[in-house]
Amino acid sequence: MAEVLEKKKAGKSQTLKHDKATHMKWLEVMYRVRRFEEKGLFAYSQQKIRGFFHVYIGQEAIAGAIATALRPEDKLVTGYRQHGVALARGLSSSSCMAELYGKSTGCVKGKGGSMHFFSAEHNYFGGNGIVGAQIPIGTGIAFAEKYRGTDNLCVTMFGDGAARQGALYESFNMAMTWQLPVLYICENNLYAMGTSVKRTSNVQDLYKIGSAFDMPSEAVDGMDPAAVHDAFMRAAAHIRSGKGPYYLEIKTYRYRGHSVSDPAKYRTKDELEEYKEKDPVTLIQEKLVNENIASQAEIDAIVQAIDQEIEEAMEFAENSPYPLASELYDDNYAQQDYPYITD
Numbered sequence: 001m002a003e004v005l006e007k008k009k010a011g012k013s014q015t016l017k018h019d020k021a022t023h024m025k026w027l028e029v030m031y032r033v034r035r036f037e038e039k040g041l042f043a044y045s046q047q048k049i050r051g052f053f054h055v056y057i058g059q060e061a062i063a064g065a066i067a068t069a070l071r072p073e074d075k076l077v078t079g080y081r082q083h084g085v086a087l088a089r090g091l092s093s094s095s096c097m098a099e100l101y102g103k104s105t106g107c108v109k110g111k112g113g114s115m116h117f118f119s120a121e122h123n124y125f126g127g128n129g130i131v132g133a134q135i136p137i138g139t140g141i142a143f144a145e146k147y148r149g150t151d152n153l154c155v156t157m158f159g160d161g162a163a164r165q166g167a168l169y170e171s172f173n174m175a176m177t178w179q180l181p182v183l184y185i186c187e188n189n190l191y192a193m194g195t196s197v198k199r200t201s202n203v204q205d206l207y208k209i210g211s212a213f214d215m216p217s218e219a220v221d222g223m224d225p226a227a228v229h230d231a232f233m234r235a236a237a238h239i240r241s242g243k244g245p246y247y248l249e250i251k252t253y254r255y256r257g258h259s260v261s262d263p264a265k266y267r268t269k270d271e272l273e274e275y276k277e278k279d280p281v282t283l284i285q286e287k288l289v290n291e292n293i294a295s296q297a298e299i300d301a302i303v304q305a306i307d308q309e310i311e312e313a314m315e316f317a318e319n320s321p322y323p324l325a326s327e328l329y330d331d332n333y334a335q336q337d338y339p340y341i342t343d
Contacts, residue, residue, distance in 0.1 A: 016293065018226060023293050026064035026225040027284050028302055033060045033084035034281045035310045036093055040083070040100055043314065044260055049100045052129075053114045056084030058255040059187060061280035063088035064225035069232035070155065075145065077125040077138040078157035080115035081187075081254075085157065089124045091117065093313035103320035109331065110323045132158060132165030135184075139171040142182035142245075153181040153239045161192025163206050172245070176213045179244035183235050184210075186247070187222065189254045194266045207249035215247050222252030223278040253278070 037055040044053050056063065059081075066076070066088040078085050086096055091107055099106030100114055108118050117127040125141065128134040138156025145152045162168065163186050175182050186206050190197055197204050210217030216238060221227040228250060235246035253275040257264035264272075288294040 016291065018229070020293055022068050022229070023284070023288060024298070024302070025068050026061075026229075027288065027294075027299065028306065029067045029088050030060035030064045030225065030281050030284060031303060032093065032306050032309070033063050033087050035306055036087060036096065036313070037083060039310050039314055040097070041256075041260065043097075043100070043317075048318075049114070050102075051113050052080070053100075053260045054081040054258065055254075055256050055260075056081055058275070058279070059189060059222065059252045060084060061223055061225040061284075062185075062187060062228055062250055062252060064280075064284070065228035065232055066155075068225075069229045069236065071152065073123065073150070073152045074236075075123045075125060075138075075141045075152060075154040076157070077134045077141065077154065078127065079131065079134055079159055079162060080127065080129050081159065082115070082117060082127045086117040086119070086124060086127065089119070089122045091119050091122055091124065093309055094316040097310075097313040097317040098320050101317040101320070102322060103317055104323040104327075105316070105320040109327070111331070132162035132167050134158060135162065135165065135168050135171045138184075139175050139180060139182055142175065142180040143178065145181050146178070151181075151240045153183050153236060155183045155185060157185045157187060159192060160186060160188040160190065160197050160206060161195070161200075162186075163188075163209065164192075164200060168209075169212075172210070172213045172215060172247075175245040176215055179242070181239045182245045183232070183239055184215075184245060184247040186249045187252055188249050189252050191254075191258065191266065193258045194262065194264075196266070205249070207247060210247040215245050216243075217247040217249070220248050220250045222250035223275075223280050223283075225280065225284060255279075 033056055037057050040049060041055060043049045063084040066085060076089060083096060095107040096117060099108060099110060099112060099117060102110045102113060104110050108116060112118060115127055115129040135156055135158055138154045142154040145154060188206055205219060207217040207219045220231040231248050235248060238246050285299055288299055289296055
């Protein structure tokens with residue numbers, strides 16, 4: 001846990017639970033995700049990015065906490081709203097933007113697109129397009145970590161819509177039975193595509209699902225990186241001590257529609273404006289100044305550096321080549337002794 005700092009403000013002593021470096025990392029990651037997604041939307045409007053496109057705008061506090069509370073050795077798998085999570089895990093803005101453009105310099109050589117980023121180097125296993133499919137995958141990765149005798153955990157992320165999948169219940173049962181080192185995270189942004197949580201289940205506090213398996217579970221304010229960071233730390237300590245899984249329902253909000261084609265008419269303007277007052281990217285900058293954690297000049301320096309980084313990522317993606325047609329079948333898995341595989 002970050003050391004406790006004592007700050008003086010308005011003649012009063014103020015205790016900060018997290019150090020300056022942690023706060024600055026939150027700002028860096030969260031602002032990077034916001035600018036990346038905004039620029040991606042712009043490129044999509046120009047038809048430079050095509051296909052499905054789900055942005056992380058509004059959920060950046062979760063990405064910030066991923067960067068500060070988890071170890072690089074920990075594994076992570078998530079669903080298709082995943083650009084921000086990939087950036088938080090350390091994938092470069094350039095390789096991610098090139099992937100959105102379908103270019104060969106992308107993180108999966110232009111073959112995965114928006115929903116299927118991947119990087120073994122960063123212990124990032126997607127980016128998975130099938131709703132809920134990543135839940136048993138993450139459970140299996142956690143099994144592998146236990147089998148190998150590491151103290152790593154597998155962070156397995158899914159949305160509120162995926163919480164209705166039968167695979168979740170099967171995975172929860174297996175993980176608790178075998179005490180697997182898996183941190184389940186439900187990013188509850190209130191809507192599964194266009195259907196609200198209230199319309200899909202009698203259980204609207206999704207963390208309560210864990211109680212059916214005696215799995216330690218809690219709800220977290222997903223608009224505050226400090227709250228998410230602390231919850232990750234508590235959960236990770238529990239898991240690394242050998243006590244098995246932990247489940248967090250992170251209550252967050254997406255400011256855009258489900259995808260670029262979604263006008264989001266199923267929610268009111270008043271609801272959207274209410275949540276925009278909790279904008280995590282804006283609030284982290286205000287907190288840094290108001291609590292004397294960093295100067296405006298320090299904040300501006302980070303913002304300007306990331307603005308330049310994203311512009312360079314756009315240029316990199318623009319100038320990168322498309323994959324060769326001859327590489328269509330490269331990097332595909334085939335079991336050679338399968339009876340229907342022929343040369």
